[in-house]
Amino acid sequence: GQSLEQPSEVTAVEGAIVQINCTYQTSGFYGLSWYQQHDGGAPTFLSYNGLDGLEETGRFSSFLSRSDSYGYLLLQELQMKDSASYFCAVNKRGNNRKLIWGLGTSLAVNP
Amino acid sequence: KAGVTQTPRYLIKTRGQQVTLSCSPISGHRSVSWYQQTPGQGLQFLFEYFSETQRNKGNFPGRFSGRQFSNSRSEMNVSTLELGDSALYLCASSLPPNRDPSTDTQYFGPGTRLTVL
Numbered sequence: 001g002q003s004l005e006q007p008s009e010v011t012a013v014e015g016a017i018v019q020i021n022c023t024y025q026t027s028g029f030y031g032l033s034w035y036q037q038h039d040g041g042a043p044t045f046l047s048y049n050g051l052d053g054l055e056e057t058g059r060f061s062s063f064l065s066r067s068d069s070y071g072y073l074l075l076q077e078l079q080m081k082d083s084a085s086y087f088c089a090v091n092k093r094g095n096n097r098k099l100i101w102g103l104g105t106s107l108a109v110n111p
Numbered sequence: 112k113a114g115v116t117q118t119p120r121y122l123i124k125t126r127g128q129q130v131t132l133s134c135s136p137i138s139g140h141r142s143v144s145w146y147q148q149t150p151g152q153g154l155q156f157l158f159e160y161f162s163e164t165q166r167n168k169g170n171f172p173g174r175f176s177g178r179q180f181s182n183s184r185s186e187m188n189v190s191t192l193e194l195g196d197s198a199l200y201l202c203a204s205s206l207p208p209n210r211d212p213s214t215d216t217q218y219f220g221p222g223t224r225l226t227v228l
Contacts, residue, residue: 030213041221042220097215103152104153
């Protein structure tokens with residue numbers, strides 16, 4: 001089978017650091033992506049990890065460990081505007097690559 | 112460069128009717144994917160089209176169908192609507208599939224909010 005697990009909700013305060021984990025039960029994938037979706041908006045791409053390790057983009061970092069079947073999105077210096085849903089997705093190997101999505105994590109940033 | 116556009120943005124239908132949703136991808140993008148999003152269910156993959164051919168398909172009943180035109184624009188159709196079909200339908204475009212999976216990044220349109228009464 002194939003599935004990705006993320007916490008359904010996370011709460012943090014402005015200025016803090018939060019880590020959103022993504023564990024997967026799928027074999028044979030190319031990489032792990034993260035998308036952000038604000039209420040009423042469309043998902044937007046945040047990051048892609050094709051290799052194990054940490055990728056940093058400003059306040060956001062993403063990490064992948066294939067040996068641990070685990071990845072995470074790290075958000076630093078949280079701002080109110082970071083309140084959104086965050087989805088992890090893997091690029092599944094096969095005759096035709098496709099994305100397998102997690103159910104998303106709703107992040108609430110409080111003052 | 113213009114983003115992904117979807118029409119209509121909002122739609123209200125009654126049970127048993129059918130509906131057609133339209134998606135225009137970003138210029139140069141030839142892959143189009145469709146998703147259904149309902150609260151608590153995340154992004155449920157419907158299907159993906161590339162070069163007018165369905166490349167991948169999710170686990171939805173045959174009432175859900177799609178097609179892609181030569182200009183890469185895509186439509187999806189839902190026949191015999193049910194109350195449970197009420198959802199946000201998202202279209203995403205991406206570059207043509209190639210050897211580099213990092214280019215599979217999807218760019219989403221604003222979605223069509225379908226309400227079935």
